[in-house]
Amino acid sequence: MALETRVLQPDEWDVWYDHLELAFGGVPESAEERGLYRSLTEAERSLGVWDGGTCVGSAGAFSFRLSVPGGALVPAAGVTMVGVAPTHRRRRVLTSLMRRQLDDVRAGGEPLAVLTASDPAIYGRFGYGQAVYGLAVEIDTARVRLDVPPGADEVRLRLVDPEAALADCERVYAALVPGRPGMPARQPGWERQPLLDAPSLRGSGSPLKCVVAERADGEVVGYARYRVAPEWNLSGSQGRVEVGDLDALDPAAYAALWRYLFGIDLTWSVRAVKRPVDDPVLHLVSDVRRSQARVRDAMYVRLVDLPAALEARAYGAALDVVLEVEDAFCPWNAGRWRLTADAKGGARCARTADPAELALTVRELGAAYLGGVALTALAGAGRVRELRPGAVAEASRAFTGDVAPWLPHGF
Structure with missing residues (x-):
């Protein structure tokens, strides 16, 4: 039987959440926890994968406003409640959920998606960068x-x-x-x-x-x-x-x-x-x-609308750099972008045909986005390539913040 992916109906919540508990080890949560998360669940932003009458996959999102460098509150999808039943591994259930979810986030006009990871190795292939440490x-x-x-x-x-x-x-x-x-x-x-x-x-x-x-x-x-x-x-x-x-x-x-x-x-x-x-x-x-x-x-960041996300934050130094961005999972972000910013907070990001000065994937941009991970460190690991001498240091100074980013609670 073909698997069906659909938006969660309110009367399906208990079955959907039972599946999630099973995916995370099968230890039942208290009535207090279940009651809180039921009240916080946005059913219209929650997806279930069904094999007949059995829920075998889940993913949800909370409608957050996330603080970014400069103090702006940017709409962000707080990705949550992601799980796949042990009987349905290696059937592309997670990939299909991530595909549907990021398409929905883009359609809803949110520049960012963020998540906490139960397994850090999972989400890099979907473009999430490790941006916040605890x-x-x-x-x-x-x-x-x-x-x-x-x-x-x-x-x-x-x-x-x-x-x-x-x-x-x-x-x-x-x-x-x-x-x-x-x-x-x-x-x-x-x-x-x-x-x-x-x-x-x-x-x-x-x-x-x-x-x-x-x-x-x-x-x-x-x-x-x-x-x-x-x-x-x-x-x-x-x-x-x-x-x-x-x-x-x-x-x-x-x-x-x-x-x-x-x-x-x-x-x-x-x-x-x-x-x-x-x-x-x-x-x-x-x-x-x-x-x-x-x-x-602590938290992983994914740029869903690259120019909108980069224009939403402030920068610590003037910057004019051309980025060559790779994004296989969300190809609308891929290509060459000129990012210009001044130290007073204004930024502009637009497509360009000018020669690239830095080459990186959207995962590295997500890691550096909140100012806690230096582009120089990523370049030292070979994950950012400098195509113009001095471009890495210039961009790193502009991206890095005065205080470390922080996620005070899970979601």
Whole structure:
């Protein structure tokens, strides 16, 4: 029987999501998780592949607005819920889903598609570049001290119910989005994701806790959400603080929140994952080695409408370069493009017959797009070819940002 690919109907969601759970190992999610993701699913942007009455493939997209260098919020398809049943491997199910999805993204006028990858080897062949990295730390708080900046002692900290503090925390998050490429602006419903607190998500940790940082006038300028994981052995307490989110509008509040987490009774370490790779905490700690900093891939970027995407972001230096772009999966992007930009933020990208100065694939453009991956590094790996002397360094200076891109949560 031929496989059928079609847009998800709302009454098919449970069967479709059951398939997704199976594709990711078959461990059922909690009712709280399923309820949230059911409410966030955009059925009209979700695809299912069906073999008779059985769902054997899935892919969805969320309608995001993603911060890019310069602070603009650019429409982006947040690719999600991609899975293929183990019985239907090597039948081009994933390729057909990616083909249909990217065609739909283009038709909908979104310049970008972004995703997090369960397997980093999968998506390069569809033009996704590894653009955002995440930092994880596990800090030995018995041996590591914090050197906090002036003003931290004046910050008021208050332990609050995570639900009651949600609006204040969201205001802090929203204020940070334009200054950090890669952050999605919260669309309605997404503010609920950080509050997921099903027992199955806690591991050995406590229910979710929240502390807010306030100025003297009571304005909330930062927050941390965390759990405490108690542990005991013959030597006594060995507890750990597990940080979910920590955001602040100024250095004093930021440092005060970390100091609070370091000082929680009966704990001896603080673990935080999904932090930006240039997180200032690395410069607050007295011993970075005992902070066990680790970096891994976080988000992949795909330019769907190449000229629109390159014109949407700002550049850190004036640039005039001709790019020879290879894009086998989305051939409308392939060819020669002249990208011109000035340091004030304006950019223009148009087709040209002029001689190429840099040659690369759309995957490399996606990797460099948010400013966190240098074109010089990609050239060093042989993935960008310089056809005019000096062109790589010029383009790399213009593309690279002042702060590392960051994806604060999955999707």
